Amino acid sequence: MSEITMEITLTVNSEKITKTVPVRQHLVDFLRMELGLTGSHLGCEHGVCGACSIRVNNAVVRGCLMLAVQADGADVVTVEGLTETKEIEDLQKNFVERNAMQCGYCTPGMLVTAAELLRTTKPISRDDIRNHLSGNFCRCTGYHAIIDAVETTINNRLKGR
Amino acid sequence: MGKETQINLLDRPNSYVGRILSRDAAKRAVAGRGRYTDDIMPHRTLHAAFVRSPYGHAKILSIDIKAAQEHPGVALVMTGEELSEMCTGPWVGTLVCFEGMKSAPQNPMAVDRACWQGEPVVMVVASSRAVAEDACELVSVHYEELPVVVDKEAALDPEIPIIHPELGDNLAFEKTIETGDVEKATSEADIVIEDTFTFGRHTAVSLEPRALLAEFDPGTDRLTIHTSSQCPHMIQAVFARTLGVPEHNVRIVAPDVGGSFGLKIHTFGDEVATTAASIKLGRPVKFIADRLESFATDIHARENRVKGRIAVTKDGIITSMDIDIRSGAGAYSQYPRTSVFEANQILNITGGPYAHQNYRATTQVVYLNKVPTSQYRAVGHPIGNSVGESLVDQAADACGIDPVEFRRLNVMRDDSYPRTSAAGIEMQDLSHQKCLETLVAEMNYDSLRTEQAAYRKKGIQRGIGIAAFIKGTAPGPSGYYGAGGAPIATQDACTVKLEPSGGILCMVGVTDQGQGVDTVMGQITAATIGTPIDSVRVIEGDTDAVPYGGGTYASRATAIGGEATYQAALSLRKEILEIAGALLQADIDALDIVNGNIVNKGDTVSRISLAEIGRIGHFQVSELPNHIQPVLSATHRFRLRDALYIFTNGIQGAYVEVDIDTGFIKLLNHWVVEDCGRVINPQLADEQVRGGCVQGLGGALYEECVYDSAGQLQNATLADYLTPMAGEMPDINVSHIQTHTGVSELGAKGVGESGTGAAPAVVMNAVNDAIRPFGGKITSQPMSPTIILEALGKI
Numbered sequence A: 001m002s003e004i005t006m007e008i009t010l011t012v013n014s015e016k017i018t019k020t021v022p023v024r025q026h027l028v029d030f031l032r033m034e035l036g037l038t039g040s041h042l043g044c045e046h047g048v049c050g051a052c053s054i055r056v057n058n059a060v061v062r063g064c065l066m067l068a069v070q071a072d073g074a075d076v077v078t079v080e081g082l083t084e085t086k087e088i089e090d091l092q093k094n095f096v097e098r099n100a101m102q103c104g105y106c107t108p109g110m111l112v113t114a115a116e117l118l119r120t121t122k123p124i125s126r127d128d129i130r131n132h133l134s135g136n137f138c139r140c141t142g143y144h145a146i147i148d149a150v151e152t153t154i155n156n157r158l159k160g161r
Numbered sequence B: 001m002g003k004e005t006q007i008n009l010l011d012r013p014n015s016y017v018g019r020i021l022s023r024d025a026a027k028r029a030v031a032g033r034g035r036y037t038d039d040i041m042p043h044r045t046l047h048a049a050f051v052r053s054p055y056g057h058a059k060i061l062s063i064d065i066k067a068a069q070e071h072p073g074v075a076l077v078m079t080g081e082e083l084s085e086m087c088t089g090p091w092v093g094t095l096v097c098f099e100g101m102k103s104a105p106q107n108p109m110a111v112d113r114a115c116w117q118g119e120p121v122v123m124v125v126a127s128s129r130a131v132a133e134d135a136c137e138l139v140s141v142h143y144e145e146l147p148v149v150v151d152k153e154a155a156l157d158p159e160i161p162i163i164h165p166e167l168g169d170n171l172a173f174e175k176t177i178e179t180g181d182v183e184k185a186t187s188e189a190d191i192v193i194e195d196t197f198t199f200g201r202h203t204a205v206s207l208e209p210r211a212l213l214a215e216f217d218p219g220t221d222r223l224t225i226h227t228s229s230q231c232p233h234m235i236q237a238v239f240a241r242t243l244g245v246p247e248h249n250v251r252i253v254a255p256d257v258g259g260s261f262g263l264k265i266h267t268f269g270d271e272v273a274t275t276a277a278s279i280k281l282g283r284p285v286k287f288i289a290d291r292l293e294s295f296a297t298d299i300h301a302r303e304n305r306v307k308g309r310i311a312v313t314k315d316g317i318i319t320s321m322d323i324d325i326r327s328g329a330g331a332y333s334q335y336p337r338t339s340v341f342e343a344n345q346i347l348n349i350t351g352g353p354y355a356h357q358n359y360r361a362t363t364q365v366v367y368l369n370k371v372p373t374s375q376y377r378a379v380g381h382p383i384g385n386s387v388g389e390s391l392v393d394q395a396a397d398a399c400g401i402d403p404v405e406f407r408r409l410n411v412m413r414d415d416s417y418p419r420t421s422a423a424g425i426e427m428q429d430l431s432h433q434k435c436l437e438t439l440v441a442e443m444n445y446d447s448l449r450t451e452q453a454a455y456r457k458k459g460i461q462r463g464i465g466i467a468a469f470i471k472g473t474a475p476g477p478s479g480y481y482g483a484g485g486a487p488i489a490t491q492d493a494c495t496v497k498l499e500p501s502g503g504i505l506c507m508v509g510v511t512d513q514g515q516g517v518d519t520v521m522g523q524i525t526a527a528t529i530g531t532p533i534d535s536v537r538v539i540e541g542d543t544d545a546v547p548y549g550g551g552t553y554a555s556r557a558t559a560i561g562g563e564a565t566y567q568a569a570l571s572l573r574k575e576i577l578e579i580a581g582a583l584l585q586a587d588i589d590a591l592d593i594v595n596g597n598i599v600n601k602g603d604t605v606s607r608i609s610l611a612e613i614g615r616i617g618h619f620q621v622s623e624l625p626n627h628i629q630p631v632l633s634a635t636h637r638f639r640l641r642d643a644l645y646i647f648t649n650g651i652q653g654a655y656v657e658v659d660i661d662t663g664f665i666k667l668l669n670h671w672v673v674e675d676c677g678r679v680i681n682p683q684l685a686d687e688q689v690r691g692g693c694v695q696g697l698g699g700a701l702y703e704e705c706v707y708d709s710a711g712q713l714q715n716a717t718l719a720d721y722l723t724p725m726a727g728e729m730p731d732i733n734v735s736h737i738q739t740h741t742g743v744s745e746l747g748a749k750g751v752g753e754s755g756t757g758a759a760p761a762v763v764m765n766a767v768n769d770a771i772r773p774f775g776g777k778i779t780s781q782p783m784s785p786t787i788i789l790e791a792l793g794k795i
């Protein structure tokens, strides 16, 4: 049995891409294996750990639960794209300064998920930050430093820094 | 240079040691530029998938691989028997240091019989993982189910089947130690408390699963393995010996490692199989465990039952403790580190903070038809501490003494070292009293008690827990590994070099999995030599590049690798000063190195730069007098001498709220005071403690690998095996007492496991404090809402 494939056209990190993909390939396998975008990670491939979090049409999704063919026509942004546009430069800097990661495997997913909070116009409590990130598993940090880094970034943005 | 001068190098104003510096790996991680094993994709890479035993115990009657072999894209299908023919022999997971220990020979994939659900039976190697999995479906294996042994309590009963009949029984190991006279002390005591504690099976759940990419070059017989490992040299030795490849032809590279926690100090049959496939095919072959495979094949840990007894005088003085451990291993003892360390460590450390001198501990480790167990972060400590600290709390309560005061009465005094613990282990440079008083201040203990009482009046049940601990870090060569006969180094090494540019390369045998080991070694090197941190580059995790070492396990990286690095940097500094002295015609004792420049002592004006020394030392050697042949490189090794471990100590505090109607536990606050000796990078040390605590809290509250009576793992997904997430975890307050260890000049002890070691104990004590007025008591972990409600007699 040969692989059933399909051609898809989508935008990934502002670049238009057309590729033929196996219909059963999930979106993160596609990004990693076909496009070499290895920033998105796989921790469970069943939608629990959040390591695969990416942005699709401006919403954060679990890339392991979406097939590449479902992204036909979509606008996909990964941690590499967020880095290039500098959209979360401050958050990334605070992650580094606060050492909000150890092994770094959860980090791209955490950043993509935390980025959603940065548009807030009101202060966000630590508990609310914790709840927002509660679908992203980190085995290393114990979360405290991650919450610190996100909180600092939000507060600085609110202060206009 | 005298010792004083050397130490002063690290303590100078603005020293890099003791300072927060950020990690290069962090800068890569935030940009999505981490490079983990699965990110490495050489051309022509094939992918391995495994047919695994669906049964806990079964005879393999026949295997038909024909359809799989014919499947398009399949390069190789290999059975356990074919694989064992490529191996030098089966593994036997025993160490001679564990007297009387026995284990059955284990093939990397099952031959004739599978002994746990998940044991690999057939490997399929194909053009992609998906195709390999398709072909796995086409392999047909006929099994005959055999009776399973899943209950550790029953495992030695006469009517229970013996998993490996050649061993005579299901006993892996037993050991008893006794110091003083427990029976006498117990019979003379005013109060004796007895209790039984149970601990569920856990597994490491590194977010990056096990991963290995093997590349064999048939032209040169060289084997290169990229793998998510903590111990490259151990992997080199084990894989080379198992597959009959000369060790020096094997290069192990550990790229970025996505979490390890002890899981990645081990070797696994599926990884050997993957490597064998690369040897056979002459192509790169990759194996990345999926999450189901991780649960069903990564080492498990912690499954123990401990009966404990404490004897005290009515004034609250502990006179004796004794424990009896039954430890549930898997179907084989894990090679080469064994499955008995956990039980042995419980025996070593239970009641370890206290000054009593009567102690008896017995342990029996039994085989079960489950995943093999072995070392997982803080081996044995969460169990030993939970047992010891719960008994201490119960004794305090029976005496009517506050738990803090009770510990004040009983901990080893800070001025009493060196001394021997009740378990017969040498202890030095500990600080139980200082840690306890610091914790009391940090927690604001008295007002917390007042607050607790106020909440009780409102019908809100809050509890305060205290748990003192010791932690064995950085094992020495006289104890277990080298002496036990395994190719696992307890020494570690560092090579530092001055490059022609004036830059410093620092190559270390210890490895980084995100702790910041490389940053710490860079800080030690830069501070010792006297050069800007930016001019130091640390290389780790590549057996072709670094001197031989044990890697990172048992909180040894800074304690052992840090001292090797410090000594190597001192030697290089000395050579640099000799060359500078010759060039400048100056007395080397009058010279110093500051900020990458050789200066007159006490001055900051550069007389010659390290870059100049580098240039002259490599290219312009004729400028030097004949007796100087510049090496500009130094290697040092460090090992402990007689000590079993460098013991550390500390204490944790917890504040929790228990909903007595639902059994839910809310973690309100958590404190840790610990003594890891000299702190090199305070932020990194704090984060080790915090991450470690949460890992311990997960085990105490949520995590358990649940088996049914047929040996089937019931919850092998991340949705079913609960891990701690951000929403449930508290902020964690960390403080350090810094009692330098006397065994090294650097003075650092291990820090990576202190959080994990005592967090379960402290939260269990806090929960029990909360529910004590209701007559409830928890002695089993994980402390699920069901367990709480049962303890309260509500269900």
Ligand code: FES
Binding pocket: A041, A042, A043, A044, A045, A046, A047, A048, A049, A050, A051, A052, A053, A062, A063, A064, A065
């Ligand atoms: S890999 Fe997608 S949620 Fe875990």
Ligand code: FES
Binding pocket: A100, A101, A102, A103, A104, A105, A106, A107, A137, A138, A139, A140, A141, B207, B258, B259, B514
């Ligand atoms: S930093 Fe390792 S999983 Fe989060």
